[in-house]
Amino acid sequence: MRAAVITFPGSNCDRDLAVAMEAVFGRPVQRVWHQQAELPPLDVIGVPGGFSYGDYLRCGAMAARSPVMREVIRRAAEGVAVIGICNGFQILTEAGLLPGALVRNAGLKFVCRPVELEVATTASVFTKGYGLHERIVLPVAHHDGNYVIDTDGLKRLQDEDRVAFRYRDNPNGSTDDIAGVLGGPKRNVLGLMPHPERAIEPLLGGSDGRALFQSLLEAFG
Numbered sequence: 001m002r003a004a005v006i007t008f009p010g011s012n013c014d015r016d017l018a019v020a021m022e023a024v025f026g027r028p029v030q031r032v033w034h035q036q037a038e039l040p041p042l043d044v045i046g047v048p049g050g051f052s053y054g055d056y057l058r059c060g061a062m063a064a065r066s067p068v069m070r071e072v073i074r075r076a077a078e079g080v081a082v083i084g085i086c087n088g089f090q091i092l093t094e095a096g097l098l099p100g101a102l103v104r105n106a107g108l109k110f111v112c113r114p115v116e117l118e119v120a121t122t123a124s125v126f127t128k129g130y131g132l133h134e135r136i137v138l139p140v141a142h143h144d145g146n147y148v149i150d151t152d153g154l155k156r157l158q159d160e161d162r163v164a165f166r167y168r169d170n171p172n173g174s175t176d177d178i179a180g181v182l183g184g185p186k187r188n189v190l191g192l193m194p195h196p197e198r199a200i201e202p203l204l205g206g207s208d209g210r211a212l213f214q215s216l217l218e219a220f221g
């Protein structure tokens with residue numbers, strides 16, 4: 001297992017993500033500054049949460065133009081697993097790696113609490129360790145988590161079984177209760193607003209995020 005986590009100016013979940021990956025993968029995780037234009041051989045790339053560039057312009061818009069993202073886009077096209085969490089999800093949509101966009105929460109408030117999710121597909125390297133329709137609890141912490149997509153795009157996601165997670169009690173107004181979506185040529189790109197890296201052991205308040213990292217470990221060894 002060769003994994004890296006990227007840090008942008010304003011990332012604040014990068015260390016959490018690296019710590020979670022290291023705990024489950026049992027291997028050191030490379031830390032990559034966003035100005036790095038090339039990456040070593042990798043199986044998994046983590047695009048972490050936070051407030052890259054202060055969320056100015058639009059969340060993730062400037063980070064999506066960082067030098068490292070050209071390389072992330074290339075690797076995603078080759079089938080490397082790319083996971084974007086929260087601000088990372090916003091960055092992946094802004095980079096065109098995932099369809100749709102994350103806009104201001106319907107309630108116009110920052111939402112920070114555990115939410116119940118349903119695993120909507122197990123057909124991916126990220127979700128195969130869960131049961132189909134399994135209910136899990138992960139924390140969310142965002143003000144721009146409202147997933148929007150046009151009707152044709154939504155139909156494509158549904159027809160291609162690319163909704164990864166749905167909210168049970170939608171906290172932000174997301175279309176079709178979508179909390180996470182899959183993309184990439186091999187369903188190898190995942191973006192999700194909830195934070196699996198903040199739920200990998202009971203001491204953190206829950207361990208339902210662990211199976212996601214475990215799934216990756218089983219896929220890449």
Ligand SMILES: NC(=O)CC[C@H](N)C(=O)O
Binds near residue numbers: 048051143144
């Ligand atoms: N925790 C995060 O990654 C926050 C994401 C984003 N900056 C928002 O508030 O919508």
